[in-house]
Amino acid sequence: MAELAVIPLTVPDLRGREMAYLRECVDDNWVSSAGPFVTEMETRMAEVAGRRFAVATANGTMAIQLSLLGLGIGPGDYVIVPDWTFAATANAVYHAGATPYFVDVDRDSWTLDPVQVERLLSDTQRKIAAIIAVDALGQTADYDRICAAAGDIPVISDAAGAIGARYKAHPAGGLGTCATFSFNGNKTVTAGGGGMVVTDDEALGTQIRHLSTQARVGQEYEHDAIGLNCRMTNVNAAIGCAQLERLGEMVAAKRAIAKRYDECVASYSAIETMPRMPWAESSYWLYSLKLKDSNAAQSLLKCFTEHRIQARTFWRSLSQQPPYRDAPATSIEVSRSLSGTIISLPCSSQLSDGEQSRVLDALTTWMAISA
Numbered sequence: 001m002a003e004l005a006v007i008p009l010t011v012p013d014l015r016g017r018e019m020a021y022l023r024e025c026v027d028d029n030w031v032s033s034a035g036p037f038v039t040e041m042e043t044r045m046a047e048v049a050g051r052r053f054a055v056a057t058a059n060g061t062m063a064i065q066l067s068l069l070g071l072g073i074g075p076g077d078y079v080i081v082p083d084w085t086f087a088a089t090a091n092a093v094y095h096a097g098a099t100p101y102f103v104d105v106d107r108d109s110w111t112l113d114p115v116q117v118e119r120l121l122s123d124t125q126r127k128i129a130a131i132i133a134v135d136a137l138g139q140t141a142d143y144d145r146i147c148a149a150a151g152d153i154p155v156i157s158d159a160a161g162a163i164g165a166r167y168k169a170h171p172a173g174g175l176g177t178c179a180t181f182s183f184n185g186n187k188t189v190t191a192g193g194g195g196m197v198v199t200d201d202e203a204l205g206t207q208i209r210h211l212s213t214q215a216r217v218g219q220e221y222e223h224d225a226i227g228l229n230c231r232m233t234n235v236n237a238a239i240g241c242a243q244l245e246r247l248g249e250m251v252a253a254k255r256a257i258a259k260r261y262d263e264c265v266a267s268y269s270a271i272e273t274m275p276r277m278p279w280a281e282s283s284y285w286l287y288s289l290k291l292k293d294s295n296a297a298q299s300l301l302k303c304f305t306e307h308r309i310q311a312r313t314f315w316r317s318l319s320q321q322p323p324y325r326d327a328p329a330t331s332i333e334v335s336r337s338l339s340g341t342i343i344s345l346p347c348s349s350q351l352s353d354g355e356q357s358r359v360l361d362a363l364t365t366w367m368a369i370s371a
C-alpha cells in the first residue's frame, strides 16, 4: 500500500492570480520596490484595516521596528511587550534601541493582560514609551481596555497573523496608534515575505515611509535621519495583491476548519480549544489546542508524527530565554503555562475535507488512549 502523504502544518494557498501578476512584473520590468503592485497593496491594506494610510515593508519585523522609530522611540525607553509572543516583537524593540518590558498575557484570551498593563503603568518608575499588543494566533487583543490603560502612551497593534479577524466592530489592525502585519509564507495572506504598517496618523505614516527608504530627501543623496532599506518589492506585492483578492474566501475556509476541530475536542475536558472572546472574531490564522501539560503535548505530537501529520508546539515565554533575561518582566504565570503546552494543527486554507478527517482521526485516536 502506498504511504500516506504528509499533511503540512500550513502552506501558502496560491490558487488565485499570483502567476498572472508575477508575469506582469517581468513583462513590465518592475521587480523592485518602485513598482505599481506595492502601491496597490498599500491601498488594499488600508481598506482591509479601515485605516487612512499604509506603508509596505520587507517583513512584519521591520514594520514593528519602523513603527517604533517613527514614534521616536529609542535608547532609554521601555516598551511593553507580551511575554507570550513571537521573538520578532521583542527583537524589533531591541533593534530600535529600546528595551522590552515583558508583561503577562490574560488566562482567557492568551493576549496582553490589560490589568497587568494598568498595574505596571501606575507602579513603575521606568519610562514606558509604547505598548505593543499582539493578536495571538489570529485573535485580537482587548484594545478598548489596553488603549484606556495606555492613556497618551502610543499603542502598536502587532496584527502579524490576524488579517481578517475583528475586534468588536473593527477589523484587525484598525485600532491603536498604528498596526503592523506580516505576509510571511505561513500567514493566511502571504507575499512570499513582506509586512505593512497601517495608521490614521498622516505624519507618522509619512515618517515611517521616509525611514524605510534610507531617509532620503528628494532625488539627491541627502538624508535627514539614519534610515533603513526595507520596502516591499513589486514581486512580493504582486503575490500579496493576488492573495488579498481571496482574503474573505481564505478566512472563511480557516474558520470552517476551526469549527470542525473545535467540535471534535468539545467533549474532551483535558484539551482546551483556542480562546473565543466575546469581543473578538478570530481569523484562526493558526488553529491550536492547549494540552494539560508538556508531557501530554509531546505525546500528542508523537501521535501526529506517526500519522504523518505535521503539528508543533507554539511560542514560549520570552523572558525565560537567555537573550531576553536581562529585560524587566512582571510575573508571567500564564505565559509559562502556555509555553510548551499549545499544539498547532494543520490549518491551511486549502486543507481538503479528507485531510481534515485524517487530522481528526489522529486526534480521536490519541484522545481515546489518553483518556
Ligand SMILES: Cc1ncc(COP(=O)(O)O)c(C=O)c1O
Residues within 6 Å of the ligand: 059, 060, 061, 062, 085, 086, 088, 089, 134, 158, 160, 161, 181, 182, 183, 184, 194, 195
Ligand atoms: C506576532 C508576530 N509578530 C511579528 C512577526 C514577524 O513577521 P515577519 O516574519 O514577517 O518578520 C510574526 C511572524 O510570524 C509574528 O507572529
